[in-house]
Amino acid sequence: MKAAEKVLSRQVRAEDQVRGTGKDRLDLARVPWLRPLIESRWPLFLARAVTLAGFFFTILVGLFGSPVGSHNFAIIFIWIAWWTALKLVFIPLGGRSWCSVCPLPMPGEWLQQGSLISKARKRLGLGLRWPKRLRGYWLQAGLFLVIGLFSAVTLTDPRVTAWVLLGLILLAIALSLVYERRSFCTYVCPIGGFTGIYAQTAPVEVRVVNTAICATHSEKTCYIECPWGIYPVALRDSSQCGLCLECLRVCPKDNIALNLRPFGSDLGTPRRTLRLDEAFLALVMLGSALAFSAVFTGPWGILKNAALAIGSLPWLGYAGAFLSLNLVVLPAAFALAVWLGEKASTRPASLRRAIANWSQALLPLGLFSWIAFTISFALPKFSYIINALSDPLGLGWSLLGSIEVMLNADRFGFAPFLQVAALLVGLYWSVSLIASLVKAETETPRAWRMAVPPAAFSLLYTLLMMGLLVG
Amino acid sequence: MPPPTSKRSRYLPWLVIPLLGILILVLPIPARARTSVEHIFKIEATRFAYIPSIIRVNPGDRLTIELTSQDVVHGLAVDGYDLEIQADPGRTARLSFTADRPGTYRLRCSVTCGSMHPFMIGKLQVGNNNLLWRGAGLALLLVLAGVWRGYR
Numbered sequence: 001m002k003a004a005e006k007v008l009s010r011q012v013r014a015e016d017q018v019r020g021t022g023k024d025r026l027d028l029a030r031v032p033w034l035r036p037l038i039e040s041r042w043p044l045f046l047a048r049a050v051t052l053a054g055f056f057f058t059i060l061v062g063l064f065g066s067p068v069g070s071h072n073f074a075i076i077f078i079w080i081a082w083w084t085a086l087k088l089v090f091i092p093l094g095g096r097s098w099c100s101v102c103p104l105p106m107p108g109e110w111l112q113q114g115s116l117i118s119k120a121r122k123r124l125g126l127g128l129r130w131p132k133r134l135r136g137y138w139l140q141a142g143l144f145l146v147i148g149l150f151s152a153v154t155l156t157d158p159r160v161t162a163w164v165l166l167g168l169i170l171l172a173i174a175l176s177l178v179y180e181r182r183s184f185c186t187y188v189c190p191i192g193g194f195t196g197i198y199a200q201t202a203p204v205e206v207r208v209v210n211t212a213i214c215a216t217h218s219e220k221t222c223y224i225e226c227p228w229g230i231y232p233v234a235l236r237d238s239s240q241c242g243l244c245l246e247c248l249r250v251c252p253k254d255n256i257a258l259n260l261r262p263f264g265s266d267l268g269t270p271r272r273t274l275r276l277d278e279a280f281l282a283l284v285m286l287g288s289a290l291a292f293s294a295v296f297t298g299p300w301g302i303l304k305n306a307a308l309a310i311g312s313l314p315w316l317g318y319a320g321a322f323l324s325l326n327l328v329v330l331p332a333a334f335a336l337a338v339w340l341g342e343k344a345s346t347r348p349a350s351l352r353r354a355i356a357n358w359s360q361a362l363l364p365l366g367l368f369s370w371i372a373f374t375i376s377f378a379l380p381k382f383s384y385i386i387n388a389l390s391d392p393l394g395l396g397w398s399l400l401g402s403i404e405v406m407l408n409a410d411r412f413g414f415a416p417f418l419q420v421a422a423l424l425v426g427l428y429w430s431v432s433l434i435a436s437l438v439k440a441e442t443e444t445p446r447a448w449r450m451a452v453p454p455a456a457f458s459l460l461y462t463l464l465m466m467g468l469l470v471g
Numbered sequence: 472m473p474p475p476t477s478k479r480s481r482y483l484p485w486l487v488i489p490l491l492g493i494l495i496l497v498l499p500i501p502a503r504a505r506t507s508v509e510h511i512f513k514i515e516a517t518r519f520a521y522i523p524s525i526i527r528v529n530p531g532d533r534l535t536i537e538l539t540s541q542d543v544v545h546g547l548a549v550d551g552y553d554l555e556i557q558a559d560p561g562r563t564a565r566l567s568f569t570a571d572r573p574g575t576y577r578l579r580c581s582v583t584c585g586s587m588h589p590f591m592i593g594k595l596q597v598g599n600n601n602l603l604w605r606g607a608g609l610a611l612l613l614v615l616a617g618v619w620r621g622y623r
Contacts, residue, residue, distance in 0.1 A: 069586050156586035299578075299594040301520015304587050308519070380550070380579065381589055413551035413576070420606040428613040435621020451618050459614050463607055470575065471603050 024265075027209075027257040029248055038258065039249055041117050047101045055103040055165065057392075062162025066394030072158035076388040078165070079155045084378040086195070087370050095199030099192065099242035104169050105185050108176025109227060119225070125176060130183040136277035140193025141284045145326055147190055148288045149319050152295060152307035181229040186240060193281050196239040198367045200266035200360075201429075205259045206241050206248065208232045213255045222247035222256065232256055237266035239278075264429065267360045268436045274352055279359030282366055283334060286461060287326035289369040293468040297376045333457060334362070340453035346444055358454055361433040365458050368426025369465050372419040376469055379410035379418075416470040423469075427462040431455045488616045495608040500601050502573075507531040514538050514593070516545035516558060518585050521578060521593035528570045530598040535567040546581030549595060555581050573598040 028034050037043050054077075062074030069075040090098040112127075114120035153160050168189070175184040185192045208214055214222075214233045223231040225246050232247050248256040294300070295307050295318075306314035335351065338358050342348040349357070390400035431451070438450045508529070514536055515522045528534050538547050540558040547564075548555040551572060558564040578593035 068583055068588075070583050070589050152587060156589075296590045297577075297592065299521070299524035299592050301517070301522070301524060301591070304519045304590060308587055377589065380577075384589070410550070416575075416602055420602060420609075424606065424609055424613055427610055428617045431614050431617025432621040435618045437621075439622050448618060448622050451622070455614050455618060459610055462610050466603060466606050466610070470606065471600060 025207075025257070025259040025261050027259055029256070029258045038245055041249065044100060044244065045117050048103065048106055051101050052103040052106050055169070059162045059165050061393060062158040062165070065158060065392075067158060069156040069158055070384060071387075071394055073388045073392040073394070074158045074161050074165075075156065076384045078161055080378065080381050081385050081388075084374050086191075087367075087374045088378070091195055091198045091367065092202060092371070093204075095202030095204045095238050095243065096195050096241060097204065097243050098195055099185060100244045102185075102191075104172045104189065105176065105182055107169065108173040108184065109182070111173070112176050112181070125180075126178050127180045128178055130179050130187055134187060136187075136275060137193050137197070137281040138277050139188055140190050140196075141277070141281040143188065143190040144193060144281075144284055144288060145323065148291060148322060148326070150310060151292065152304065153310060155296075156308075182227050182242065185242065186228060194285065197278060197281055197285070197363060199238045199241075201264045201364055201367055202238065203261055203263050203265075204243065205235075205238045205261050205265065206232060206243060206245065207235060207257050207259055209255045209257050213253050217253060217255075219252075221250045221252060225250045239266070264364065264433075267363060268433050268440075270437055270440050271357045271360070272353070273356050275356055276352060279334075279355050279362070280331070282359050282362040283330045284326050285366040286362060286369065287322075287330045289366065289373050290330075290461075290464060290468070291322050291325060293373050293376070293465060297373070298468060333460075334359075334454075337453040337457035341438075341450045344449040344452075345447070346442060358434065358437060361430045361437070361454060361458065364429035364433065365426045365461060368422045368429070369461075371426075372422040372465060372469055375415050375419050375422065379415045382410075419469045420466060423462050423466055427458055430458040434458070484616070484619050488612060488619075491612055492609060495605055495612060500599055500604055502530070502599050505529050505531075507533060507569075510534040512536050514547070515541055516547065516580070516591075517541040518543070519580075519587040519591045521547070521591070524592075525594045525596065527596045528598075530570060530573045532570050532597075533567065534570055535565060537563050537565050539563045543584050544582045545584050545591075546579075547593070548579050548581040550577040550579065552576065557582055570595070570597040574602060575600045 029038055058074045058077055061072060065074065066072045086098055110116055111124045114123040147154060147164075150160075154164055155161075171188070172184040175188065176182075211233050214220075220231065223229070226232075227244055227246060228240060228242050230240055230247075235241060243258075245258060248258060295303055302314075303318065306312075306318040309315045335355060338354045339351055341358070342351070342354045348354075386400060391397040392399075434454045435448070435451045438447055441447070441450070510526075510528055510532055512523070512526050512534060514526075516538055517540075526534075526536075536547065536556070538545070538556055538558040540560045540562070542560060544557060544559050546555060546557045547566070549566075549568075551574070552568065554566060554568055556564040556566040574597055576595045576597070578595055580588055580591035582588075584591065
């Protein structure tokens with residue numbers, strides 16, 4: 001109990017508390033017809049059961065189905081249907097909503113709580129705290145880079161996809177038996193890092209309604225029951241909240257809100273943190289979007305074959321370029337932009353603090369770059385999804401009567417226009433954030449100059465993406 | 472870009488920026504007038520690459536693509552033109568059409584040819600890539616708009 005109190009006090013102390021109970025919020029938990037759905041654990045359990053069944057089916061089909069990626073349900077379902085839905089729907093509209101139904105942590109969580117739905121008395125696992133040195137987004141960024149290095153194989157070979165999924169779920173189970181709560185999701189899962197940072201742009205949040213009520217409630221049921229180990233009063237942003245809504249269900253004071261809020265409500269206020277992990281992850285996401293766009297949507301066969309031939313000399317060249325882009329070129333360019341921006345300030349902050357603060361502007365830029373990249377293959381390859389549903393085992397079935405469908409959802413060629421529009425939205429949002437951060441720091445007449453180098457970084461990145469996707 | 476002070480200067484950009492945006496979208500981008508030419512492109516298709524991977528023509532040009540596969544059966548579908556051919560290994564397939572739509576279009580393999588098949592892509596550029604130029608112009612404008620909006 002003492003450890004829990006220590007965590008709570010640190011969480012509250014460490015963060016500027018942002019609570020969403022203002023006029024621009026709509027508490028969905030107060031909507032009468034939604035309330036029973038939110039309060040009951042059954043809808044979420046059923047959704048999780050469906051995704052878990054789908055997950056194991058995907059692994060089986062990946063291992064034993066057609067070896068040809070574009071004919072295998074595992075590849076199409078994971079890398080076209082789910083990956084597209086995550087970037088076009090779940091994250092932009094629901095933040096970490098996917099995490100609430102993600103199958104990866106489920107078996108481990110059920111073992112941890114000793115029951116499928118609510119916590120039992122007899123529980124499994126050591127419940128150790130996650131090592132301090134491994135906290136933050138570093139591991140997740142590293143794993144995302146590893147996936148990027150092997151992406152040409154992972155995204156196209158059903159066997160590899162199946163083994164990766166199997167490996168991830170076994171790792172999640174193993175970690176949940178050693179470490180407390182959702183350590184795997186918070187510190188290890190590369191998709192968790194991806195959804196986490198971009199969840200700050202989404203129009204959904206869980207927040208405390210009245211912090212004074214929490215202060216007088218000594219049991220802290222919300223924290224005790226939260227699978228993620230989050231104390232809702234301390235929620236600074238939505239990056240760590242998995243939207244399972246357990247806090248809302250167990251709060252005896254009915255003091256938790258599930259808010260609809262304006263997009264990007266977590267962004268735009270100066271951050272005093274010195275943590276660079278979020279900036280690093282955001283840069284890795286930018287670099288990966290750039291690299292994937294070149295490899296998968298570019299016309300350079302030599303690059304595709306290099307990315308595919310793992311272990312060969314061309315692959316080493318690809319790996320070197322990919323890592324250099326993510327670990328050297330983009331971080332150096334962004335650091336230079338921030339440094340130049342701070343040079344124009346009358347009260348320059350340390351470079352570390354400035355990078356941590358200004359990196360928020362990379363989030364809309366990155367999210368919309370991923371959206372633009374996704375459009376490039378989701379629309380032309382939409383027919384694959386229908387065909388995979390029609391013949392999930394690759395046995396020549398025609399369940400939907402559409403096995404030979406070659407439906408091109410982009411028959412009229414509007415995908416490039418959507419891609420440009422997405423990139424422009426991301427750029428505008430990013431630059432607006434940069435400018436509002438400058439304004440929040442200082443209002444001297446020439447302060448706008450601070451915004452120019454980071455805005456130039458965003459512009460240059462957008463033009464590069466645009467060139468790759470529609471050039 | 473100092474902070475706007477008067478009411479007029481505060482709202483003027485909301486008028487000017489969309490107007491400039493519309494201009495960027497609708498102003499014709501000059502292109503050299505040329506008489507249409509007939510081209511023949513010999514494209515070799517090999518696993519996950521077209522060689523050459525980029526072909527450039529002018530609007531109105533008549534082009535014939537001679538597709539030869541070097542390994543397995545490959546296809547070539549032209550985005551935006553709804554055209555497609557397939558070539559068996561060692562055999563040549565031909566596709567003739569008039570490139571009457573300016574812009575950049577992807578050429579995609581339409582026959583499953585291996586793991587990277589969905590990403591086997593080439594490029595047909597017909598005249599100016601107006602979408603790219605207009606997009607770049609809008610990007611520049613939006614940077615100014617973003618700085619102004621964030622700073623006001």
